[in-house]
Amino acid sequence: MKLRIRGNSIRLRLNQKETEKLNFDGMYEEKTQFPNGSVLSYSLLINDKVPEPTAEFDGKSIRVHIPREAAQKWLRNPDEIGIYSDNQSLKIIIEKDFRCLVPRGEEDLDAYPHPKENKDSC
Secondary structure (H helix, E strand, O other): OEEEEEOOEEEEEEOHHHHHHHHHHOEEEEEEEOOOOOEEEEEEEEEOOOOOOEEEEOOOEEEEEEEHHHHHHHHHOOOOOEEEEOOOOOEEEEEEOEOOOOOOOHHHOOOEOOOOOOOOOO
């Protein structure tokens, strides 16, 4: 799962295996260990109690919660690219990770086929 933080927005991108695990387990988590031993974890959780995507940060981990109904629609529909929320002070974006139109190698191995792949123009 890729994490991008820019300004006041958080974007998570998941490949096919990661979305399968999210669908099966109800959550997906990644950890990044820094040289000093500190660990940053970030997770995406399917939550029955939230009406829209929300996020929390406790100094060590970022947890993004998405409503079950939105998660199921996104996970089951190949044409559903993402779940988006900008109704709060923090913009939250959860997307399927598509292959690049210009191959990047190993990073794209389990990415979703790009919707514009094999078309005349981008």
